[in-house]
Amino acid sequence: MTDSEVHKRRLGRNVFVGVALFAFVVLIFAVTMVKLQAL
């Protein structure tokens, strides 16, 4: 495996972690809004 391929794989992992964290924040926000509306 070349350096380029290794870095490409690492980039894939980093992008996934970034997207997952963003989705987590959006989910927390959405649930907070739902719970606030229910009050």
Place this chain on the structure above:
Amino acid sequence: MADLSARYTPREDDASIGDFFALMKPRVMSLVIFTALVGMLAAPAGLHPIVGFASLLCIAIGAGASGALNMWWESDIDSRMGRTRNRPIPSGRVTRDEALAIGVGLSVISVVMLAVFANILSAVLLAGTIAFYGGFYTMWLKRRSPQNIVIGGAAGAIPPVIGWTVATGAISVEPLLMFAIIFLWTPPHFWALALWKRREYTEAEVPMLPVVAGPKATRVQVIVYSVLLAISSLALVFTAVAGPAYTLTAIVSNAIFCWLAWTVYRRDEDTAIAEKYGAEKKLFAFSLTYLALIFASLLIDEALRSAGWI
């Protein structure tokens, strides 16, 4: 500023996202998601779709965390069995430390977030399930008792109960019967597999029932559990969650299940070997369809109820 990249030496076999996903046993996760969803939707309580989705995600992540802990502990067994040799740890794509970190990290996140999104009861049930499967079953029971599958099956049976408690905040007879269905379904499902994979389990020194008690005793247990499964499955007909779709499905699918279990029970080992374990493979394959049909029919009845047709 320090050059952080210099501290990390890229490994040629660095795991991809797919490897980490495989660590979480996605097929088991899909079963957990499906049965938890049924428990959630069948419950007589309105749940906001976003809260339901977030809770389901936590249950799925908790199940995945259990799977990662299971693979972390069992990597030695996995490397000795053909069926599991290509899993991320034995194949060298993921290290045991990575698997442990993912298992523990996701366990904590899933339980805490479920408490926030749904309620404490659901979070406690999820935490208990992870501890039971990842700890008690994987680390202690599996290598010590031929009843490993029976007792360990409780972990796989709890998701519809958690789904129900997410919606209602309480436990009642309906989710307990759903629990009983998966709990009693697990032994015949795995023993059918273990009957034709007996040699692999023997080599891996896992005391599955066919290894310890022999095929004949296992075949008796298969038919006994299949009858108990039919009884618990038909008992759900008399509760509020069941309707015509479930009733019809339960009658037909239990009849087929018991018939296939009967054919497994009747044959001796020589016949089974001569027929390349055809009956055992049929029972194993149908058991997967059975569970999908039983729980899908509960969803159909719920849809019919929502539409005001029943």
